Amino acid sequence: MYLVADIDVDICAQTSCKLCTQFCPEANTILYNNEIGKDKGYKYGAAYVAVDRCKGCAQCVWVCDNMAKHHAIKMIMIDQLPKAAITDNVTYGEKTTTAVLASPMVG
Amino acid sequence: MSLDYVKFAPGFEKFMPKEYRDMVEHGPFGKKTTVSQMGSFKEILEEHPMCAGCAMTLFIRLAMISFPNPEDTITVGTAGCGRLAISQAAIPFVYGNYGDQNGVASGLSRGLRLRFGDKPKDVVVMAGDGGTADIGFAQTLHSWIRKEKFTTIMLDNEVYGNTGGQESGMTSQGAVLKMAPLGKKFEKMDMVGMAKVAGCVYVATVVPNNPRRVEAVIKKAVLIAREVGPTYIQAYTSCNIEYAIPTDKVMEDAKNVEDNRYKFSEYISEEAKQYLAERYGYKEFLPKPAAAVTQA
Numbered sequence: 001m002y003l004v005a006d007i008d009v010d011i012c013a014q015t016s017c018k019l020c021t022q023f024c025p026e027a028n029t030i031l032y033n034n035e036i037g038k039d040k041g042y043k044y045g046a047a048y049v050a051v052d053r054c055k056g057c058a059q060c061v062w063v064c065d066n067m068a069k070h071h072a073i074k075m076i077m078i079d080q081l082p083k084a085a086i087t088d089n090v091t092y093g094e095k096t097t098t099a100v101l102a103s104p105m106v107g
Numbered sequence: 108m109s110l111d112y113v114k115f116a117p118g119f120e121k122f123m124p125k126e127y128r129d130m131v132e133h134g135p136f137g138k139k140t141t142v143s144q145m146g147s148f149k150e151i152l153e154e155h156p157m158c159a160g161c162a163m164t165l166f167i168r169l170a171m172i173s174f175p176n177p178e179d180t181i182t183v184g185t186a187g188c189g190r191l192a193i194s195q196a197a198i199p200f201v202y203g204n205y206g207d208q209n210g211v212a213s214g215l216s217r218g219l220r221l222r223f224g225d226k227p228k229d230v231v232v233m234a235g236d237g238g239t240a241d242i243g244f245a246q247t248l249h250s251w252i253r254k255e256k257f258t259t260i261m262l263d264n265e266v267y268g269n270t271g272g273q274e275s276g277m278t279s280q281g282a283v284l285k286m287a288p289l290g291k292k293f294e295k296m297d298m299v300g301m302a303k304v305a306g307c308v309y310v311a312t313v314v315p316n317n318p319r320r321v322e323a324v325i326k327k328a329v330l331i332a333r334e335v336g337p338t339y340i341q342a343y344t345s346c347n348i349e350y351a352i353p354t355d356k357v358m359e360d361a362k363n364v365e366d367n368r369y370k371f372s373e374y375i376s377e378e379a380k381q382y383l384a385e386r387y388g389y390k391e392f393l394p395k396p397a398a399a400v401t402q403a
Contacts, residue, residue, distance in 0.1 A: 021146035022318040023358060025164035027153060027171075032146035047146060057160030058355035066359070088125060092133035095147050 003075040004054040004084075004104075005030070005061065009046045011072035013037025016044030019068045020060035029053040030060060031085070034096040045096065051084045051104045078104055110137050110178050113197065126153060130197050136178045142169065142318045151177055155192040160354025162361060163262050163344035166315040167192045167233065170260065173325035174198075180229040180329075181219075183212040185243065187235035188269055188346075189262045206243030208234050209250040209259060216257045227333045230257035236277035237267050240296050244276075251305035251337045258332045259339050260325075261298065264346040272349040279368070284349060299372065302339040308376040309338035314365040316358050324373070330387055331379045343369045 007020070013036065021030045034045035056075065064073040078084075085099035113136045115123060123131075129149040130136075140148055151171045157164045167189060174180045183201045184190040185208040194200045203211040212232045219228040239247050239261040247259060265282070267273040272285035276296040283290045302310045309331045311324045321342075328338040345352055345360055352360045365371070375383075375392075384392035 018143070018146060022142055022169075023165065023316075025157075025159075025161055025168065027150040027155075027168050028146075030146055034147075053154060055159035057357070059160050059165075059357055062355045062358055092129050092147075092149055095144065097147055 001077045001079050003056040003058070004051045004078050004081070005049045005056070005058070005073050006076045006081060006084075007047050007049060008072045008074070009036055009040065009048075010042075011070055012046035013040065013042035013044050015068070015070055016046070017068045017070065018047065019063050020047055020073060023063045023067075024060055025057065026053050026055060028087070031090060031097045031099070033098055035098065048085050048099060050087045050090060050099070051078060051081065052086045052088075113178060134197065135172070140172060142172055142322045145172065145318075151196045151198055152192065153195045153197070155195040157188060157192050158348055160347055160357050161188070161344075162315055162347070162357050163189055163264055164192050166262065166321065166342050166344045169315060169318050169321045170231075170233065170325050171196055171198075173322040174229065174231070175326055175329055176227065176229060179227060180231060181215060183208045183215065183230060183232045183234075185234045185238040186269070187238050187262070188264070189233055189235055193233050206238055206241075207246050208232050208238060208243060209246040209255075212257050212259075213250050213253065213255040216255055220256075229329050229333065231329060232257060232259045233262060234260075235268075236261055236263045236265060236275045240276045240298050248301065248305055251302060251307050251339070254306055254336050256332050256334065256336060257338075258325075258328045259337065260328075261339070261341045262344045263341055264344050264349075265295075266346050266349045268346040268349050298339075298341055299374075302337075303374060306336065307339045308336040308379040310341075310372075310374040311339075312341045312343075312369060312372045314343045314361050314369050314371070316361040316365060317371075320371065327375070327383065327389075331375075331382060334386075335376070335379045335382050 024030045032047050036046045037044050061073045083101035084104040089100040091098050133149045181199045184193045185203045186205040212230050216230040265278045274287040274291045278291045280294045281290045313324050332338045380392040383389040
């Protein structure tokens with residue numbers, strides 16, 4: 001098993017700073033959905049992690065804790081995530097992306 | 108070398124992998140993408156085999172997003188970690204033998220100018236500190252002295268990370284590495300100073316802990332290199348393996364290094380300032396109104 005980043009939508013959607021996306025060394029790994037937060041009644045969308053691309057470096061955790069000071073990202077063992085975004089289920093739209101969550105342990 | 112090369116061949120769309128389809132339909136080609144839009148469009152860079160948490164990868168990712176016209180850009184690289192990621196991007200990559208990347212880029216840049224005339228085609232060299240300042244030092248300096256019009260970016264990780272941690276010319280004095288156990292005896296090479304002396308019209312040092320600044324620096328360097336002269340960017344991209352930096356502390360290290368010895372610096376020649384202002388509307392380089400000059 002290995003660690004991947006997991007973003008708390010309830011915290012992220014309140015601020016939408018997007019710093020984690022800008023500091024992730026992997027391309028198209030931390031993606032942004034304009035609608036996730038709005039569906040839950042928050043003002044902004046939120047970031048999420050395509051776990052199949054995450055190498056588990058935790059740089060986003062440091063950025064979220066120390067630069068943004070939001071503490072929205074935690075490292076979690078991949079088998080502890082019941083549902084997660086994976087690249088095959090990500091759809092790109094006009095200035096946003098959406099992901100159908102699926103079990104990261106299958107396939 | 109046009110938008111046509113990122114389109115599907117007729118009838119092949121449904122057979123292409125998802126990543127390729129996303130790239131064609133939602134990539135940055137033909138659009139203006141910025142760092143603030145990251146995470147909402149398909150990036151040029153794909154998955155790559157570089158180490159987890161590598162700051163060099165972050166810099167390369169930011170650089171790829173910052174290219175003013177990715178569809179008209181060719182990257183040139185050489186041996187070293189960087190080429191593992193640079194080659195995994197949806198823009199052409201030319202691999203020079205170790206150290207001759209600036210020679211290859213010189214020919215490429217001249218050839219593209221002959222073939223395409225005034226239509227700008229950007230050549231960007233991205234090589235490590237060994238490729239630029241040690242083994243490729245002669246070719247790098249000569250390309251600047253010849254005023255070859257392309258951008259040279261040094262991915263300065265201050266060590267030979269690929270081969271086990273030998274010191275390079277860009278390693279700081281006193282740094283102890285696996286293959287330099289007594290510590291480096293000589294000072295870090297002043298490549299910024301040499302770039303200015305050799306005639307680069309734009310020289311900048313940058314650390315990737317400020318994505319918008321990286322974007323601004325790369326855009327300026329590539330635009331100036333189109334017509335004015337050689338440009339040089341030196342980027343601190345730490346090697347978290349050889350310098351034993353925990354991956355979650357890479358940005359903390361970048362911040363400390365920036366504060367202590369890698370401060371942001373930018374040199375732009377007067378000609379380059381004028382070019383950016385007149386051609387690309389950079390307001391900060393426009394001549395000041397007469398009233399402001401009198402008051403000052």
